[in-house]
Amino acid sequence: MSRVLLLSGGLDSTSVAAWQRPEHCLVIDYGQRAAAAERRAAAAVATDLDLPYTHITVNASAVSGGLMANQPHSVGETPEWWPYRNQFLITVAAGWAVLRAYDEILVGTVAGDGDRHADGTQTFYDAMTAVLQSQEGRLSVSAPAIHLAAPALIHESNVTDSTLGWTHSCHVDNLPCGRCPGCVKRAEVLARAERLQ
Numbered sequence: 780m781s782r783v784l785l786l787s788g789g790l791d792s793t794s795v796a797a798w799q800r801p802e803h804c805l806v807i808d809y810g811q812r813a814a815a816a817e818r819r820a821a822a823a824v825a826t827d828l829d830l831p832y833t834h835i836t837v838n839a840s841a842v843s844g845g846l847m848a849n850q851p852h853s854v855g856e857t858p859e860w861w862p863y864r865n866q867f868l869i870t871v872a873a874g875w876a877v878l879r880a881y882d883e884i885l886v887g888t889v890a891g892d893g894d895r896h897a898d899g900t901q902t903f904y905d906a907m908t909a910v911l912q913s914q915e916g917r918l919s920v921s922a923p924a925i926h927l928a929a930p931a932l933i934h935e936s937n938v939t940d941s942t943l944g945w946t947h948s949c950h951v952d953n954l955p956c957g958r959c960p961g962c963v964k965r966a967e968v969l970a971r972a973e974r975l976q
């Protein structure tokens with residue numbers, strides 16, 4: 780079984796990387812505002828964990844929406860909404876992975892993501908697996924941490940503080956703004972993870 784992880788360089792996908800130790804990590808610049816910081820963070824995380832990684836750019840900013848792209852959002856219910864974001868990223872990862880005979884795509888979704896985004900639910904990932912398997916290859920999509928809240932994932936994964944120190948969570952800037960949903964969630968998750976120690 781060979782697995783490629785979609786690594787954003789945030790807390791969740793970094794913890795999944797440390798926990799699952801996938802055979803490869805894929806870092807995608809899709810035109811998000813924090814792309815440069817996410818790329819730096821993901822590269823540092825992969826290097827720190829001694830995992831191979833590849834960075835690719837597939838610019839989807841022409842079909843972006845919401846806070847992560849500095850666009851007004853009109854359809855989604857959360858500020859960081861981006862239409863079909865996970866579907867797009869999984870499709871890109873699947874194209875990359877099927878050409879290299881991988882079996883599985885891992886994503887860093889945690890419990891609660893599905894409450895904010897329809898593309899963070901097990902139903903969605905099962906549907907994406909069905910779509911992929913109706914085509915080439917036998918790729919499946921797995922979210923191994925989907926039943927764990929982010930602090931529990933940090934605890935379960937045994938990711939170290941030094942690895943987490945490389946992560947980037949801000950949705951709106953390459954330096955943490957301290958106010959966006961990504962920054963706020965990061966502070967809450969780290970405070971709760973600290974209490975689990």
Ligand SMILES: [Zn+2]
Pocket residue numbers: 948949950951952955956957958959960961962963
């Ligand atoms: Zn921020």
